[in-house]
Amino acid sequence: xxxxxxxxxxxxxxxxxxxxxxxxxxxxxxxxxxxxxxxxxxxxxxxxxxxxxxxxxxxxxxxxxxxxxxxxxxxxxxxxxxxxxxxxxxxxxxxxxxxxxxxxxxxxxxxxxxxxxxxxxxxxxxxxxxxxxxxxxxxxxxxxxxxxxxxxxxxxxxxxxxxxxxxxxxxxxxxxxxxxxxxxxxxxxxxxxxxxxxxxxxxxxxxxxxxxxxxxxxxxxxxxxxxxxxxxxxxxxxxxxxxxxxxxxxxxxxxxxxxxxxxxxxxxxxxxxxxxxxxxxxxxxxxxxxxxxxxxxxxxxxxxxxxxxxxxxxxxxxxxxxxxxxxxxxxxxxxxxxxxxxxxxxxxxxxxxxxxxxxxxxxxxxxxxxxxxxxxxxxxxxxxxxxxxxxxxxxxxxxxxxxxxxxxxxxxxxxxxxxxxxxxxxxxxxxxxxxxxxxxxxxxxxxxxxxxxxxxxxxxxxxxxxxxxxxxxxxxxxxxxxxxxxxxxxxxxxxxxxxxxxxxxxxxxxxxxxxxxxxxxx
Numbered sequence: 432x433x434x435x436x437x438x439x440x441x442x443x444x445x446x447x448x449x450x451x452x453x454x455x456x457x458x459x460x461x462x463x464x465x466x467x468x469x470x471x472x473x474x475x476x477x478x479x480x481x482x483x484x485x486x487x488x489x490x491x492x493x494x495x496x497x498x499x500x501x502x503x504x505x506x507x508x509x510x511x512x513x514x515x516x517x518x519x520x521x522x523x524x525x526x527x528x529x530x531x532x533x534x535x536x537x538x539x540x541x542x543x544x545x546x547x548x549x550x551x552x553x554x555x556x557x558x559x560x561x562x563x564x565x566x567x568x569x570x571x572x573x574x575x576x577x578x579x580x581x582x583x584x585x586x587x588x589x590x591x592x593x594x595x596x597x598x599x600x601x602x603x604x605x606x607x608x609x610x611x612x613x614x615x616x617x618x619x620x621x622x623x624x625x626x627x628x629x630x631x632x633x634x635x636x637x638x639x640x641x642x643x644x645x646x647x648x649x650x651x652x653x654x655x656x657x658x659x660x661x662x663x664x665x666x667x668x669x670x671x672x673x674x675x676x677x678x679x680x681x682x683x684x685x686x687x688x689x690x691x692x693x694x695x696x697x698x699x700x701x702x703x704x705x706x707x708x709x710x711x712x713x714x715x716x717x718x719x720x721x722x723x724x725x726x727x728x729x730x731x732x733x734x735x736x737x738x739x740x741x742x743x744x745x746x747x748x749x750x751x752x753x754x755x756x757x758x759x760x761x762x763x764x765x766x767x768x769x770x771x772x773x774x775x776x777x778x779x780x781x782x783x784x785x786x787x788x789x790x791x792x793x794x795x796x797x798x799x800x801x802x803x804x805x806x807x808x809x810x811x812x813x814x815x816x817x818x819x820x821x822x823x824x825x826x827x828x829x830x831x832x833x834x835x836x837x838x839x840x841x842x843x844x845x846x847x848x849x850x851x852x853x854x855x856x857x858x859x860x861x862x863x864x865x866x867x868x869x870x871x872x873x874x875x876x877x878x879x880x881x882x883x884x885x886x887x888x889x890x891x892x893x894x895x896x897x898x899x900x901x902x903x904x905x906x907x908x909x910x911x912x913x914x915x916x917x918x919x920x921x922x923x924x925x926x927x928x929x930x931x932x933x934x935x936x937x938x939x940x941x942x943x944x945x946x947x948x949x950x951x952x953x
Contacts, residue, residue: 433459434556436480436510436536442552445544447512450522452536458509463550470502477507480538480553482546484517485526496529504533511535512549516542564674571595571679579686588686589613595679598668602687603628604758605661606789621665627651628663636660643667650680654688662687701727705768709777713829717822731766735782735819738828739790740836742775743812749776752793752812756780759789777829782819790814794846813839814846870943876926888926889944891919896941900931
């Protein structure tokens, strides 16, 4: 602990006597300062023990002493040392009364005790306290390093850090989700700080911020050596961190950065290995791919997986999606293969796993944003997801993901699964301008005929096609005789110059009616 007025009073060589403020001697002393100025406040920083002989003070004047002592107390001076036997044989009673009234400790300094001795005592205690803090900090650093080298994950390191600071600690991944916390009850408290972590990640790394109040003070610090944070550390305490605790936190930040942020060279090597494995899978060589993947990706190839293709012209958007999926995979212990391909990111992830769910959640968040929420330069991301596949069907899964990606792009959606295409209708796939123009062109002559009041060929064609060419059923729906319907269908053939006996013609006409949204039959 730093020196206090109490420790100075108990110092046997100083022989100090308390004349006022005996109940406030636990105040820490930052320094001992001598000043005979009538107003030394402009030169005070707070936390000082001011030493005076009252050579320039009217110490017998009660009003002057009240003003003098009040200014000292308001400036943060923690105590006043008055030397007797110099200008006054005893401490003047007006000064004692003013100190009692302001609650400022007043110490009597005997004639034989030099102010320099008091300053040296304060300095020695400050140095001793700093030495104890540095020693404790180094011991905390060794303790945390042993926990990090144990290889049991961040949990043990966080537990020891929480003990060092007498509080709690939590680790967040790159997406802002809580990875681990100590003690266990702190996980819920840490989860409530996710918005603060997300805001902190938007600042250039390294960055830190203090949130909470004096009873629940939380310090957040980013992890990582690059411009983008790889995670964050939260440390919650009941008071501001001391020197030893600060050493412990800084050590934890360094160790967690080493364990969570891989070097660029390692990341590049893993990406090249992942690209090689993906090429082998696409080439129909699953056995070779499995041999090359080894322990890094081998587990991924032993169970059904999904192939995801994410496309965005913005590298930051692709990076955020990749980080979200990687963080989810790390939390759940899933293997993940991620390969950048120009403006695309190709990912192999466990079917039904956390990584796929994180990718879907990221895309869903993109879909839910309003135009006002998206930055003008944000091009967003488009994602296509294959059906579950195995190592021998990666090529087919890649085609499925590309097809889903194409549909997502056409529909203006952030993500489409291939299974949606198989389970849904083919009509939404045809809803682009080229198909609509073709349909309008095919039906234009019939609509122009109907517009001149010469019949209802479009409705008759729809009814006839919907009943698979059954004359009686179609005529009944239209409320006309079947001979009338036969006449109308001959007119359709004449106007279009195409035979309704041709199944291709019937198919094209039906799709044209569906795509153009022709009104239903009466």
